[in-house]
Amino acid sequence: MPLLDLQKLTSGLSRTWARFLRDWDRSLRAGNYPQTTRYNYLLAAAQLGR
Secondary structure, three states, X not given: OXXXXXXXXXXXXXXXXXXXXXXXXXXXXXXXXOHHHHXXXXXXXHHHHO
């Protein structure tokens, strides 16, 4: 099971926040950020959105 599961991470968020996190994850992947860093960044943003 991969560390970063965007489906679980974005559950309970508004559609706008979920789209923002998906787009941000895409740009982080393009920047070759490690999966653990992406997870930590996206988790913090999801918690802020909640």
